Amino acid sequence: MPILVMKFGGTSVADLDRIRNAAEKVRAEVERGYDVIVIVSAMSGKTNELVGWVNETSPMFDAREYDAVVSSGENITAGLMSLTLQEMDVPARSWQGWQVPLLTTSAHSAARIESIPRHNIDQKFGEGMKVAVVAGFQGLSPEGRITTLGRGGSDTTAVAFAAAFDAERCDIYTDVNGVYTTDPRITSKARKLDRIAFEEMLELASLGAKVLQTRSVELAMRYKVRLRVLSSFEESTPNSGTLVCDEEEIMESKVVSGxxxxxxxxxxxxxxxxxxxxxxxxxxxxxxxxxxxxxxxxxxxxxxxxxxxxxxxxxxxxxxxxxxxxxxxxxxxxxxxxxxxxxxxxxxxxxxxxxxxxxxxxxxxxxxxxxxxxxxxxxxxxxxxxxxxxxxxxxxxxxxxxxxxxxxxxxxxxxxxxx
Amino acid sequence: MPILVMKFGGTSVADLDRIRNAAEKVRAEVERGYDVIVIVSAMSGKTNELVGWVNETSPMFDAREYDAVVSSGENITAGLMSLTLQEMDVPARSWQGWQVPLLTTSAHSAARIESIPRHNIDQKFGEGMKVAVVAGFQGLSPEGRITTLGRGGSDTTAVAFAAAFDAERCDIYTDVNGVYTTDPRITSKARKLDRIAFEEMLELASLGAKVLQTRSVELAMRYKVRLRVLSSFEESTPNSGTLVCDEEEIMESKVVSGxxxxxxxxxxxxxxxxxxxxxxxxxxxxxxxxxxxxxxxxxxxxxxxxxxxxxxxxxxxxxxxxxxxxxxxxxxxxxxxxxxxxxxxxxxxxxxxxxxxxxxxxxxxxxxxxxxxxxxxxxxxxxxxxxxxxxxxxxxxxxxxxxxxxxxxxxxxxxxxxx
CATH class of the missing domain: 3.30.2130.10 (VC0802-like)
Incomplete structure (x- = not known):
């Protein structure tokens, strides 16, 4: 089966209704014939609440404990998403970072991904699981402790899974429906781009276009992971959103993209x-x-x-x-x-x-x-x-x-x- | 070092102030010369919120996902308690069930504890850690998935740790200051008992005295773990609360205790x-x-x-x-x-x-x-x-x-x- 990675950010899983909406999109891809790896963020607001508690408790906190606390939000969403898919008769299970395991360095709160052994998840796909719901943003250190990849690390998790599992594509669901030639709030002439090259996306991201994290785009470029940015709140078609890809995939290219x-x-x-x-x-x-x-x-x-x-x-x-x-x-x-x-x-x-x-x-x-x-x-x-x-x-x-x-x-x- | 187990229920860790109050009690025991294992519940209300989400998502839920979601509350408290102790210069770290590991059967949502290997925590005590803060109510199944012990399983976790680590005593901190001859709301003559035998506590627990879970008392009786029930919200002395112990430890005994x-x-x-x-x-x-x-x-x-x-x-x-x-x-x-x-x-x-x-x-x-x-x-x-x-x-x-x-x-x- 071809594998697809789908990532849902905090606003896309902010409550049970939105989780259901996201799960519908996952089911549609399963019906198209994919084995799907879903990466979820915490319900929006949850991570901030947890970070607030840690800061109030200990301004100079032990980053290992920070990670243990703050990673909880994603675990909750992963379980709820898995249950929602099961209710739709889609065979799914949740995976916390340590269960995969997603192995990272020991740099707590800003860990780098070292590797993602495929064995455990591949075995479950082999047994009939159609969707692995993975808690984003977290991993396991060599010392057996929970690490986090830093804020926004869920995008990076998604790209890393897409690279490790040779996914056909990594779809990043968010609250905008793609990458635009410029900010539509400044000119109504702004147009959604169908495709954009990794290098261009990197420049745009570092210039403040908040659609994708710079780090996840770098990783996608290095491993040639085709990234698609699209909206959770619109009907998705195979051509929705903007595809961030190698420039060779972009046929006609304007001198300036954005x-x-x-x-x-x-x-x-x-x-x-x-x-x-x-x-x-x-x-x-x-x-x-x-x-x-x-x-x-x-x-x-x-x-x-x-x-x-x-x-x-x-x-x-x-x-x-x-x-x-x-x-x-x-x-x-x-x-x-x-x-x-x-x-x-x-x-x-x-x-x-x-x-x-x-x-x-x-x-x-x-x-x-x-x-x-x-x-x-x-x-x-x-x-x-x-x-x-x-x-x-x-x-x-x-x-x-x-x-x-x-x-x-x-x-x-x-x-x-x-x- | 003698080991003491201290368990704090949901109302005892309901917010950051109460966690600090509980941590003060832990520090006092460290200063008395104990290595301490602290078992924490979720902040009160948190588990109900998580259970509510699971039930709303999936009335006939997959118990494995239920456990993955519902165990999050204890993980948060464990991290926050550890940070609070560190702020007081008490060397502490948090442990999730799978990190200890607390090994259980696969009976999700109602798992039984199989064993608690001491190695990992003993090693950290050897390296200078004074307090292991363990997330209660959860464990690891033979399949590598998170289990929970059922509601109230934190008491059972505490007694099991006390048995596994040959603890001198297992102190259960709650919102009442001990076991009474009867409900003080019914007669002001009700008197706090200094000691009560396991068998009596078992009968009282099964009769609806909500101080301790029947299951935790049974386990304590089997392994002769001395249990003390006392209040989080009062000054604790070595004689606070009620000691639940073997009847041999009870000198004078009335015909009827309660x-x-x-x-x-x-x-x-x-x-x-x-x-x-x-x-x-x-x-x-x-x-x-x-x-x-x-x-x-x-x-x-x-x-x-x-x-x-x-x-x-x-x-x-x-x-x-x-x-x-x-x-x-x-x-x-x-x-x-x-x-x-x-x-x-x-x-x-x-x-x-x-x-x-x-x-x-x-x-x-x-x-x-x-x-x-x-x-x-x-x-x-x-x-x-x-x-x-x-x-x-x-x-x-x-x-x-x-x-x-x-x-x-x-x-x-x-x-x-x-x-």
Whole structure:
């Protein structure tokens, strides 16, 4: 029998009615001829309740106990889903992480999956079980204790099962019906993509499109697991949702697949930094130590390179999430006070946002950046920082132009049409 | 190190404050020099919530899935209790049933404990762990699935651990501060017993005193585990609560230790039953099949024994819980319709209650029954059925006299005084 992995997130199993709705989708796939592995999250809200109790009990908690407590939510859903399927005459049983076993490292609360031996589940499929309902997000450490994979680890569990069981596909059921060219709340022209390449999905995920966890997409890309994102709350057909797949599976590909944005960004510039070897490390080391997620980094050429300037100085600009600005400033001023770095001025701009266009087609098409910049210029939007990767161009602009910029770029790259 | 087992029921761990309160009691015992095994129930209400979900999902549920779901509540408490102890600098860790492992039969939802290998927990005690917090009420089947011991199985878990680890004592923390001579709500003269024999506790438990589960007392008696019942909500001293122990540990013993009652009883009489071999089986077989818990059974002598009566007939009376009367009547009438039994009349009395006096001292003292009947007669209370065991005398009387009878018997056997 071909194997299908289906994953249902917290909102998809939030109560008994929704569990029944999800089970109907599982039954439909069994009737299509699949042996199914279902990965379930905790009923929405449950994990937060458990985490709240742990934090209240012990602010500096023992992560092993945290994992033992927090993993309970998924166990409950797995049992209830299995019972629901049995009520529909679908032979099903639940599996907790240690029963599979899903073997992980000992890094409690952030464990990595080591392996998933197929034997136990394969044996039950052989005995007539049609659905294995697996509690997501959890595993077993070499010491025999329960581990969790970190928040959102259920997506990763699903992809890992799909890889281990050579599944035909891994369907991620969630509360949106696919991946869009951009946020439909910003432009009604946003269009659902039928397919998107792993690399594009990765860029979109890291840019804040919350459909899939970055880690699960990375894992899917590595093991070439075909991922499908679709809604629990709509009728599913074999073509529902968006398929995240290898780019070879994508026949026609536009230059740009989507426009992403990140609203709460900040831009920090160190003016007239002394330009010497090691200066970047001297700046970004303390920022990393302070837990600042530095995103874009731009260093202009040094003045000595083009002028007869007596001192070798340059301007260094970086961006980070807005709520980390205070920490970033402190780390930089401390480093200056300790004479680790020198600069003349610290300029902070907390009113910026980031707009990105993403597409694997960029690799083979020139002029994408020029087209992007022209579209922004046509709206009189000033670009403050530019950063590019092989399949992405990101810019920082004033936050007030965010929606306008997304709409202009969506139009400029003709994303509302499929051809 | 001597080992102590401490068990906390649902109301004793109902929220984080109560878990902290319970943990304080555990710490006090560690400071007294014990290695402690703590058995925890689910936070009160949690198990009912889980059972409710299972029943709503699947009325004829797969008991294996029921167990997987319902055992989650204890796992949560075990982790939270362990974290709370760690916050108090007490080295503790949580253990789920499968981690110990507590090995059981495969009778899901009503599994029996087979064995508790000591190795894993002993090893951790050897490494400096002072408290093993074990999720009660659950175990592992030979098939590697989670079992539960049935409702209230946490008491049984505690006694089984005390037996397996040769514990000095098994302390059952609950919401009452011990075992009383009778229900203090019925007479303010009720007195807490310092000690009570296993056999007496068994009779009281089966008579509806809800302090301890019958099954856990049986297990304690078999393995001579000294059980102490005490309150989570009072300061504990080494002499708190009531010690349930072997009668050899009880120095002075009254003839009667306590007066128990059961309010909702019914009395059913089959008049003029044909008296032939096998008639009892023909009556009580169908009742057992119908799930009726028959308690007292009284058969009067047959009329042919004392009279020249042409037919051999007798009257057969039994008692059962009031809410099982309809089922009992149906079973009997069905058996009559099928010609399995014959009788002239079925008399049902649903307005009775059962009063019992219990005491190991009865074995060596004559006249206890006479004293009981005299006390009831003095209050003009008519006795409808009498049944006796070696250490117990039970009577059925009209329900309206229940409180009066308890008070009269408590006085008659001078239970308010200790000597």
């Amino acid at each position: 426009v992403a944005y990140s609203r709460e960004e900040a831009k920090i510039t160190l003016v007239s930094v002394e330009d010497r070897p090691g200066i970047a490390a001297a700046i970004f080391g303390p920022l990393a130590d302070a837990g600042v997620n530095v995103d874009m980094i731009v260093q202009n050429i040094s003045e000595k390179d083009y002028d007869d300037h007596p001192e070798a100085v340059t301007d260094m600009t970086f961006s980070c999430p807005n709520d980390q600005v205070a920490r970033a400033e402190k780390a930089i001023l401390d480093a200056k006070a300790a004479d680790q770095i020198g600069f003349s001025e610290l300029v902070v701009d907390t009113d910026v946002c980031k707009i990105s266009v993403v597409g694997i087609g960029m690799r083979s098409h020139a002029g994408v950046a020029a087209r992007m910049f022209a579209a922004l210029k046509a709206e009189n939007i000033n670009i403050k920082v530019i950063s590019t990767s092989e399949i992405k161009i990101s810019v920082l602009i004033d936050r007030k132009y965010m929606e306008l910029a997304v709409q202009a770029l969506h139009d400029a790259f003709e994303l509302e049409t499929n051809s | 007066v128990a009652y059961s309010r909702e009883e019914a009395k059913i009489t089959l008049v003029s039953v044909e008296d032939r071999p096998g008639i009892a089986a023909a009556i009580f077989g169908p009742l057992a099949d119908a799930g009726v818990n028959v308690d007292m059974i009284v058969q009067n002598i047959s009329e042919k024994d004392y009279d020249d009566h042409p037919e051999a007939v007798t009257d057969m009376t039994f008692s059962c819980p009031n809410d099982q009367v309809a089922r009992a009547e149906k079973a009997i009438l069905d058996a009559k319709a099928a010609d399995q039994i014959g009788f002239s009349e079925l008399v049902v009395d649903t307005d009775v209650c059962k009063i019992s006096v219990v005491g190991i001292g009865m074995r060596s003292h004559a006249g206890v029954a006479a004293r009981m009947f005299a006390a009831l007669k003095a209050e003009n209370i008519n006795i409808k059925v009498i049944s006796t065991s070696e250490i117990k005398i039970s009577v059925l009387i009209d329900r309206k006299y229940m409180e009066l009878a308890v008070q009269a018997l408590h006085d008659a056997f001078e239970l308010e005084t200790n000597s």
